[in-house]
Amino acid sequence: MILIKNGLRCALKKPVQFLSLVFFMLLSSFIFVSLEGATSSVQYFVDDFTNQTLQEDFFIVLSPPNMEQRRMMQAKDRNLVQFYESIIEKLEEEFNATFDGRFFRDVVVDDGNRAHTFRFIRETTDVNLTYVIAGELPTQDNEIAIFREYANRNGLVIGDGLDINGRLFTITAFIAVPDYIYPIFSFDSPLFTPKTQTIALSTPVVYDSLQERELVLYSGFFREASVDKSRLIAEIANFPGVSYSMGNQANVRISTIDFQLSGNRILAMTFSSMLLMMSVLVLILITKKRITAERVQIGVLKALGYKEGAIIASYLIYPVLASFVGALTGYFLGIGVAVNLANSYVVNFVVPYVRFYLTFRLFLQGVILPVVIITLSSCVILWSFIKGNPINLIQDKNHLQMPYLSEKLNKVLTPFSFETRFKYSLAFRNMGKLLTLFVVVFIASAFLVFGFLTYDVVGGVTQRAFGQANYRYEVKYSSFSTAEITEGETAFLRYQVEPDFEVVGVPFQLYGIDPFNKINPLYASTGENITSATLEGVLINEFISRAYGIEVGDEISFSIAGRMFTYPISGIVNHFNGAMLYMDINQLREGQGLPSNVFNGRWTNDFPQDSSNLAYVFSMEELEHNLAVGMEMIRVTLQIMVGVSVGLGSFMMIVITNFIIEENRHQISILKVMGYGEFEVSNMVLTIYFPFILAAYLLAILMVRVGIDLTMSQIASRLPFSIPTDFNLLQILVGATVVVFTYWLSIRLSKIQLNNISLQEVLKH
């Protein structure tokens, strides 16, 4: 007990050091709990919602009947839906899947200011069920259920009336449907604008009475959970009568939120782990300092007969208390932020309910685990410091000992000037401290570099994806076309392909393109136009290169309609979004046995007039906006990280410089007593770490780049984009300036402490 009292007293004696450990633990826990808490809350409620409502695994676009099929339909007196249903039956049998049709009609209402789109849906019974958030589903023909987001933005509540082109409805419910979590209504307008767009559900009578064109997407889920879904979805795309299939991972209406949650979770985990690592480093510094200062006392206790375990336990009070106080405070602050963050994460999504979901796991990971890590680290550190014979501790001769390596390094310095020898011998004397400083500055710099790289990640990704394009629309057809390609547009042949990799998450899109087109030219990161390199092989984009670690010169294999193709990689396109492959359109046609004039899409500046064969039309602006919205959650997280990084980097430098002064107190005192001035002392003692700090910064640049690439390759199956890691000379200089300025600032602050070191300090011991 008496030893524990002593431990507590030590904590109070050095409040700044105690509080720095508290601070790092607080930040680590706060970042983790706020980001992970918000993410897991959203995830929990989204999962609950999608499970309850039997969310689709995929949807398909069926090909319209050809002439012969039309003749047969007429002969058998079957309509289009019946024709489609016959294909669906075969699909259900072949793939052991449950299908349901999402029938819908878009009713557009112009309120004088803007057009409102009400997507009337027919209620499904087997897939993508309707979820009632509030109220009762309509039972009368004058009743309607809509999105809560639409109601909120238009000042409507349940019970209010709604005039839809002269037809009066009463709102009876707010609903959500799992295939419209990110509600993109139109292929030619892939944006969700909650104020003007809503799903609308009324009675079947009302739906059937609508005159607007009816469309249908068939959705389905596999009855067995353990099947290889991506392989089966690719096979479905090649099933007779199916023109297109898309898994829910590729369906932005469904997957956007998952992508964001996955990315967010990875960032939260990485960031808080690094903070925890810094806490351990700070702990090592503090513990070593304490043990060094109290080694005689420890020696005496050991000589008196106290066991190492009892002594370690007394020293554990300090880190356990600091880490627990820090982690617990961070946990509660994190929960406070997580509630709001969770709501800000889902601002672009329609999910029925999101509130903070408190789990024991969060407490375990956010508080208990860090405290356990700190406690175990402390035990190891303490044991390594206090082990050995008590007499060695009591005699306290250690301060003169020169580690072998330091002695050898000192000899290397012999030819250099006195200043150089003095500085570096001081640095080399304590290699452990130097290494710790290096690692800490490295991590702090890594945060700064990461902040720089990711500050405008959304802009960077979209600029690279669309910055060089000379078209306004990407038009994709449901079936092959041989229509005329005019000047100012270029045709492409697009396939969703199955690459020959062990783990594939994001679907690969293969574009056959004109190698000499000027409409959608492809550029390497060097700025070189590499469109014509499609003549020599396949171009992959940066996302694939980084996610799967393949380069120019490697080969890539993928299957189209069950046939495997292998091509050399002839270039890497500077795009970071999605998994895109490009090859010569003629070579692709040849491989597929297609005539030399067919295509299934075009990049054009004119909106297509004929919509009969359209699968989708994406406009450039909308694609950009879509990508930006898709990365919104990650952007918010990154901004928090950038802010914390800069603050933390600076704080770390100050703490470390403070430690340097503390460690060198004695030498500083003796130099001052001898007559060295403040400037000379600070020059000899404080600036010695400058080259190491610069080296740590440069290494951080390298490691962050490698780290991001490695991380991206690890999470390739979960994120639809990669982070550009080009760091130009200007950015390197700006980063170096920030690091140097922070170091200079911390030295200035430390000098105040330096000047306060008493001259008699040296006389005391």
Added chain:
Amino acid sequence: MITLRNVCKEYTVGGQKTAALKNVNLDVKKGEFVVVLGASGSGKSTLLNVAGGLDTVCQGEIKVDDHTITDLSSDGLTEFRREYLGFIFQHYHLLPNMTVYENVEVGARLNKDAKPAAHALKEVMLEDQSKKFPYQLSGGQQQRVAIARAIAKNPRILFCDEPTGALDEETGKAVLEVLQKINEQLQTTVFLITHNLGIAEMADKVIKMKSGEIVEVKNNLLKKRAKEVSWS
């Protein structure tokens, strides 16, 4: 050379003011070997601190040659120490990461008129140990390195705070011999504080302190050689 007039120094410990020096007056001539004796808490270390410009006084005036050091700023005191003083401590306070030669060089670099580090090491008879690190030396050798470091810059006054306090008789006397040689050959004023009464036998002037006051100042007419002093 060193003049103290009505010097007072107070410390506040736990809210209580304690007088460490009470109205101290003292004159030390150039080249004198002065030994200050006194029990623990008598004020001898405080006297060394204020005379050496390491601490400030509450009242009174201290002059070294023509410099009134009690009027000097912090920077002025640094310059003063650099120019005039050398310090030797009981626990040597060598820089552990530097070789013997480099430790002496740290002192030599402070003064334009400094003697080469090698000469200073020769004065203390350690020229053959110059490449060693402090941990490779005995206590007496370490103290001689500290002396070499102090004399390398040619100080006019050498302040020694219990320089033999951590040494045995034989080693202690060897250190005292070095100090005596420096005092005699270089005319360096030595201001040495100790509780070892025997050391007073080699001093020109012996000052006894008690409770912050100088209670006796005695000039030795017959000085002993360092190796002849009694050891307590």
